[in-house]
Amino acid sequence: MNGEKVKVAIVGSTGYGGVELIRFLWGHPHAEIVSVISVSSAGEPLTDGFPHLSEIIVQPLDGLNPEELAAKVDVVFTATPSGVSAKLVPQLLEAGLKVIDLSGDFRLKDGSEYEAWYKHEAPAAGFLEEAVYGLAEIYGDEVKGKELVSNPGCYPTATLLGLIPALSAGWIDPASIIIDAKSGVSGAGRGMNLTNHYAEINENMKVYKVNKHQHIPEIEQTLGHIAGEPVTVTFTTHLVPMTRGIMCTMYAQLKGAYTEEDLIQLYRQYYEGRPFVRIRDNGKWPATKEVFGSNYCDIGFAADERTGRLTIVSVIDNLVKGAAGQAIQNLNLMMGWEETTGLKLTPVYP
Numbered sequence: 316m317n318g319e320k321v322k323v324a325i326v327g328s329t330g331y332g333g334v335e336l337i338r339f340l341w342g343h344p345h346a347e348i349v350s351v352i353s354v355s356s357a358g359e360p361l362t363d364g365f366p367h368l369s370e371i372i373v374q375p376l377d378g379l380n381p382e383e384l385a386a387k388v389d390v391v392f393t394a395t396p397s398g399v400s401a402k403l404v405p406q407l408l409e410a411g412l413k414v415i416d417l418s419g420d421f422r423l424k425d426g427s428e429y430e431a432w433y434k435h436e437a438p439a440a441g442f443l444e445e446a447v448y449g450l451a452e453i454y455g456d457e458v459k460g461k462e463l464v465s466n467p468g469c470y471p472t473a474t475l476l477g478l479i480p481a482l483s484a485g486w487i488d489p490a491s492i493i494i495d496a497k498s499g500v501s502g503a504g505r506g507m508n509l510t511n512h513y514a515e516i517n518e519n520m521k522v523y524k525v526n527k528h529q530h531i532p533e534i535e536q537t538l539g540h541i542a543g544e545p546v547t548v549t550f551t552t553h554l555v556p557m558t559r560g561i562m563c564t565m566y567a568q569l570k571g572a573y574t575e576e577d578l579i580q581l582y583r584q585y586y587e588g589r590p591f592v593r594i595r596d597n598g599k600w601p602a603t604k605e606v607f608g609s610n611y612c613d614i615g616f617a618a619d620e621r622t623g624r625l626t627i628v629s630v631i632d633n634l635v636k637g638a639a640g641q642a643i644q645n646l647n648l649m650m651g652w653e654e655t656t657g658l659k660l661t662p663v664y665p
């Protein structure tokens with residue numbers, strides 16, 4: 316144990332996001348996992364359910380007590396369901412802890428909008444304003460020194476990183492955006508339900524939450540901020556038979572005769588110095604396997620002269636850049652460390 320390391324705890328450590336946080340924190344040179352917390356399995360060894368963590372996490376799961384936690388850690392990751400974070404995070408902040416929340420509870424600035432889409436009571440007044448939206452490549456400078464970072468959603472991360480440079484440059488019509496999004500099953504979390512049952516999802520594709528997905532207002536909020544005017548999008552999600560990965564295929568009307576080469580140059584300039592966004596060469600498309608297990612977001616384009624439409628394809632690993640990896644990136648930014656610390660992993664291949 317190195318006394319200079321920042322001490323961290325994970326609430327929701329028996330979920331997919333929590334376990335993925337352990338993977339990155341275990342190899343992190345400046346952070347030390349002091350407490351792994353479970354409400355349902357407190358006192359039990361984490362390795363009962365996760366033998367792959369044997370001799371990596373040796374302490375039993377702790378129960379959840381914000382005051383006790385504040386006495387032993389500096390930063391808490393809340394990888395908890397929406398509705399749970401809304402109530403828990405204020406308690407952690409009031410106990411003096413810094414928090415990085417992986418749920419959707421602190422992403423929307425308007426509490427009534429949150430309640431309309433999430434169907435839960437919004438966090439108490441003041442906390443939504445206090446939270447910084449941790450889309451690291453866009454708002455990373457605002458994360459440093461903050462007490463509460465709201466980690467972006469998985470689909471919004473892929474979507475926003477794919478659309479923002481073209482929108483920001485005024486090259487696409489904001490009213491024309493359509494997002495066709497696909498996710499692997501781990502995006503739904505570890506809780507079992509019939510939709511995620513092997514027999515239901517294997518060799519099958521399903522569309523879900525059409526025009527009702529809770530990520531629609533999150534995407535529109537940020538695109539509106541970038542465009543300087545309200546933006547509405549058509550966003551359709553699909554469940555596909557794989558474990559990890561998100562692919563967002565996006566369409567928008569171009570406002571000029573821009574070529575693929577123009578777009579590649581624009582995007583490479585926009586993301587210059589941002590290590591986790593990779594822009595494909597002309598004619599090359601990204602695939603989910605090419606980011607599997609890594610914090611990368613890979614983006615490719617085609618500009619269609621015939622229709623005047625731009626196609627953008629953006630891929631991430633939903634559990635890494637879409638959740639735990641970006642949360643570690645935000646920890647690094649919050650603490651003023653090198654952004655890539657603990658995250659320099661190649662995608663898993665094959």
Ligand SMILES: NC(=O)C1=CN([C@@H]2O[C@H](COP(=O)(O)OP(=O)(O)OC[C@H]3O[C@@H](n4cnc5c(N)ncnc54)[C@H](OP(=O)(O)O)[C@@H]3O)[C@@H](O)[C@H]2O)C=CC1
Pocket residue numbers: 326327328329330331332333352353354355356379393394395396397399417418419467468469501502503504505506633634637638
């Ligand atoms: N899966 C993904 O790809 C992504 C998920 N997210 C978000 O991150 C959060 C975690 O997701 P994920 O790990 O997939 O979810 P899981 O369902 O896999 O895990 C959630 C964990 O939360 C804990 N939990 C449940 N109820 C409570 C409670 N009342 N108090 C404290 N802890 C509770 C449970 O642990 P225990 O019972 O042991 O306490 C459970 O293991 C969610 O808000 C999700 O929407 C965001 C981006 C991507």
Ligand SMILES: CC(=O)N[C@@H](CCC(=O)OP(=O)(O)O)C(=O)O
Pocket residue numbers: 397417418419467468469498499500501502503529530552554
């Ligand atoms: C495949 C699948 O079911 N994915 C989930 C992602 C949920 C999620 O990550 O929730 P928040 O980002 O809102 O916390 C969904 O589409 O609702």
